[in-house]
Amino acid sequence: QVQLVESGGGVVQPGRSLRLSCAASGFTFSSYAMHWVRQAPGKGLEWVAVILYDGSNKYYADSVKGRFTISRDNSKNTLYLQMNSLRDDDSAVYYCARDVGCCFTPGGHFDYWGQGTLVTVSS
Amino acid sequence: QSALTQPASVSGSPGQSITISCTGTSSDVGGYNFVSWYQQHPGRAPKLMIYDVSNRPSGVSNRFSGSKSGNTASLTISGLQAEDEADYYCSSYTSGSTRHVVFGGGTKLTVL
Numbered sequence: 001q002v003q004l005v006e007s008g009g010g011v012v013q014p015g016r017s018l019r020l021s022c023a024a025s026g027f028t029f030s031s032y033a034m035h036w037v038r039q040a041p042g043k044g045l046e047w048v049a050v051i052l053y054d055g056s057n058k059y060y061a062d063s064v065k066g067r068f069t070i071s072r073d074n075s076k077n078t079l080y081l082q083m084n085s086l087r088d089d090d091s092a093v094y095y096c097a098r099d100v101g102c103c104f105t106p107g108g109h110f111d112y113w114g115q116g117t118l119v120t121v122s123s
Numbered sequence: 124q125s126a127l128t129q130p131a132s133v134s135g136s137p138g139q140s141i142t143i144s145c146t147g148t149s150s151d152v153g154g155y156n157f158v159s160w161y162q163q164h165p166g167r168a169p170k171l172m173i174y175d176v177s178n179r180p181s182g183v184s185n186r187f188s189g190s191k192s193g194n195t196a197s198l199t200i201s202g203l204q205a206e207d208e209a210d211y212y213c214s215s216y217t218s219g220s221t222r223h224v225v226f227g228g229g230t231k232l233t234v235l
Binding site: 035059111 | 126155157159161163168169170171174175180212214215216218221222223224225226227228229
């Protein structure tokens with residue numbers, strides 16, 4: 001069965017960096033676009049970024065552009081989110097989610113989600 | 124990248140039907156048939172309930188249906204059950220200055 005398991009969350013000071021990982025199993029990882037979606041405590045969902053099936057293209061929300069980098073290693077079935085220059089308002093549960101297709105042309109339906117990893121930015 | 128507009132809360136009694144609206148613009152909801160709806164119970168990950176405006180994934184009850192008119196999409200839940208009480212989010216593909224996804228602010232459904 002499809003499984004997505006996030007890791008790497010924790011408490012970090014403002015301005016510092018953190019890298020999240022999402023280990024995928026139960027499907028052909030290299031065939032699907034993958035997304036990060038976050039949810040601040042008590043708030044709604046916010047889309048963060050997407051990477052196409054082969055890593056050829058990446059798109060970001062304006063709120064994280066220039067600070068966050070999405071990447072993937074298809075040989076390890078793993079998705080990453082490198083978060084730099086973290087701010088208080090980046091505090092959230094970060095979910096990785098599988099797109100229903102490869103190429104986001106267009107798309108953006110998330111049929112499987114991980115359980116999330118909590119990132120807390122605080123001094 | 125403005126969020127789509129949803130009512131903060133809706134409620135209904137068991138057996139009744141409710142509808143949740145999701146209003147966007149011609150750049151997102153009105154411009155593409157790529158509207159999705161997600162159900163989220165407290166402490167759980169979201170679950171895809173509707174995609175491509177009106178399609179149900181395998182395993183989702185046919186009590187859930189979706190539609191769209193102009194810039195507004197809607198989720199209807201018929202025959203309300205206690206387990207339907209959850210937060211519901213709409214989302215849409217949008218192109219704008221770059222390809223991305225925009226979510227609604229979420230609607231809390233209370234089953235009375």
